[in-house]
Amino acid sequence: MLANALRAADLVNVLGRPGPDSAVLAETARVLRAYGESEPLGLSATDLPGLREAAAELRPVFAAAGTDAAAHALNALLAARTGPLRLTSHGGTSPWHPHVDGDDDAPWAEWFLASSCLALAVLLWDRGRAPGGVCASTACQDVFVPQGAKERRYCSRRCATRERVAAHRRGGADAVAPVSRRGSRPGP
Numbered sequence: 001m002l003a004n005a006l007r008a009a010d011l012v013n014v015l016g017r018p019g020p021d022s023a024v025l026a027e028t029a030r031v032l033r034a035y036g037e038s039e040p041l042g043l044s045a046t047d048l049p050g051l052r053e054a055a056a057e058l059r060p061v062f063a064a065a066g067t068d069a070a071a072h073a074l075n076a077l078l079a080a081r082t083g084p085l086r087l088t089s090h091g092g093t094s095p096w097h098p099h100v101d102g103d104d105d106a107p108w109a110e111w112f113l114a115s116s117c118l119a120l121a122v123l124l125w126d127r128g129r130a131p132g133g134v135c136a137s138t139a140c141q142d143v144f145v146p147q148g149a150k151e152r153r154y155c156s157r158r159c160a161t162r163e164r165v166a167a168h169r170r171g172g173a174d175a176v177a178p179v180s181r182r183g184s185r186p187g188p
């Protein structure tokens, strides 16, 4: 279920980016394959508006401030946009597992929204806290699912390092300013 939540975050990010449809579609297909979707994907440009809409609907779950807000956001989606909980084995090709989309052959957008809601709801239940977050780096704003037990502010080590370096530079400039105003910097 963690993998499905991670997939949801990756898809929300890919589908939320500006760019030509062909590039977004290619990135979406790359993410689906990376998480083991079987070929042929049958993904086409006509799926994109629905997928983008679903990504926009899922983003507030990641952006929710705290566990209660995330739960309410998920409940609203589960009530309005998904079907009842059912079990499927995809015609005997996989172990039985839960789905909340309407049908095994549901369009990609319906599957994306439903599978993401289910994964994020189970993760919230399992961890007892909001299942995801939005990267605190203003240059990034990607959504993410923390993989450890600790609360995280940034989506990745890359973003955390970049922000730490930026904060250090800001701090360094402030510390140096009064010295240079006095015009007598201490020698080496």
Ligand SMILES: [Zn+2]
Pocket (backbone or CB within 6 Å): 135, 136, 137, 140, 141, 142, 154, 155, 156, 159
């Ligand atoms: Zn980030």
